[in-house]
Amino acid sequence: EAGPDFSAETCPQASLSDLDLAAIEDFRVRWRRKTNNDALVNLSAEQLLTDAELMVDGKLTYAALVLFGTRQALGRYLAQAEVIFEYRSSEASGPAAQRIEFRQGFLLFRDELWQTINLRNDVQHFQDGLFVYDVPTFNEVAVREAILNAVSHRDYRHGGSIFVRQYPRKLEIVSPGGFPPGITTENILWQQFPRNRRIAEACVKCGLVERAGQGANRIVEECIKESKSLPDFSGTDAYQVFITYHGEIKDPLFLRFLNKLEREQVASFTTRDWLVLDSVRRNQPIADDLQSNLSELLREGLIEKIGRGRGMRYVLGREFVSRTEAQSPTPDASRQVGRFSVKNSLLELIADSKEAGVALNDLMQAQPDLTRRQVQNLLRELLDEGRVRVVGRTKAARWYI
Structure with missing residues (x-):
């Protein structure tokens, strides 16, 4: 006591x-x-x-x-x-x-x-x-x-x-x-x-x-x-x-994301707002007591919802991610931010597939500018981050949230 x-x-x-x-x-x-x-x-x-x-x-x-x-x-x-x-x-x-x-x-x-x-x-x-x-x-x-x-x-x-x-x-x-x-x-x-x-x-x-x-x-x-x-x-x-x-x-890309927000907007964030953004950045579930803050950030477009049902996930707002990409003229910066956008795109496709999963060839068709190895590397990163899972091997493999 x-x-x-x-x-x-x-x-x-x-x-x-x-x-x-x-x-x-x-x-x-x-x-x-x-x-x-x-x-x-x-x-x-x-x-x-x-x-x-x-x-x-x-x-x-x-x-x-x-x-x-x-x-x-x-x-x-x-x-x-x-x-x-x-x-x-x-x-x-x-x-x-x-x-x-x-x-x-x-x-x-x-x-x-x-x-x-x-x-x-x-x-x-x-x-x-x-x-x-x-x-x-x-x-x-x-x-x-x-x-x-x-x-x-x-x-x-x-x-x-x-x-x-x-x-x-x-x-x-x-x-x-x-x-x-x-x-x-x-x-x-x-x-x-x-x-x-x-x-x-x-x-x-x-x-x-x-x-x-x-x-x-x-x-x-x-x-x-x-x-x-x-x-x-x-x-x-x-x-x-x-x-x-x-x-x-x-995650330097998260710092670039924050840099694109209005200063007044960032100053208005509460501790709970910051915790929601951090959970989304780390692909972690949003705590129950943060749901009202999540709803507000969704309304402001700072966070977006992808997929449906059990495959539903939250990602940082693509408007700000794309703005980050557009304002990164150096080759290395553009590559890194572009990588971030493509990973989010792959994640959205996998989430939309729900219980059916999606094959590597289908994911490659959605990214025609990337080689097979590049898509595989991005999927491996998502796998290492715990954001996706794979069932099966070689051509029979299917990707799930």
Whole structure:
């Protein structure tokens, strides 16, 4: 069961001298900028912390130590409030290539931690027409939000530290204590339960987050926008939250698809809209609670339905796919986008065949500009992606959804 907010409890021995005044001033500037409240400028440090509910009856809360504490103070009163960064070039066991222990207030090291990660943040490229776009392996918004979530929601009654492990193409964040009561991997986007409410509310006040409880949504949205895998919580148990963020771009064509949408249209997407688009991109079933969003995206033409009955599938809107193809003048880009369109066309033909299936020769007749080997290669890709199945061999083989 959930206990009282540990971060709101006071630390009897701690005093204002245990906090870094520069971090408090940073908090003041951020809070004033967010609220346009000029009265915050003239408040004493004690009054500022009191108004932020980080000091109660002249005593500092543990939230104040987590956000502003000096290294010496945390060593005395809350040694587990540290983040350990490791860089590893491979999965091989042994010491990390780099290890840094951040045991001080979060506002004192949050930028340094991101800068350390960004030093080895390889840039991936994708081409859209004449333009080549750079996509960092690790998205700054998602990474900062994930680290902030770990600091805000970890269990400070647990003696362990937060670990941030960076690899060339993935980032692991492990924080002590499992999910708060009522939170699971299935509902984490829709349920809110801040374990350390006082820390979370202070972060909202100073604008580190727009609204408490929205961190997981932002992380998921950023992953989908960059055509990356969704965060993986498979290592989570009752004693730790273990999240893996994969930085590899999965589908450059999806990025080109998004590039063709109006900016206002993309800005209006909700988390549920993004999840529908991601499910369609991966050819996965649409969850029941996303059906209303699916219907809206179908009405807007962003998604189309092909086939009927059991063979029915959803694909990205062909209007935007064809627009992508038309605006990709380089040979390589045109070939890749054309490949995407042909695969969708083959998929539609197979879906329309229903239980009868379709033979290779029939599929070849529908694509007269392609050789037999080219059609076979595309079918093999669809097979590897789990989007089609084949029954029989050689000329007797038939293809099904």
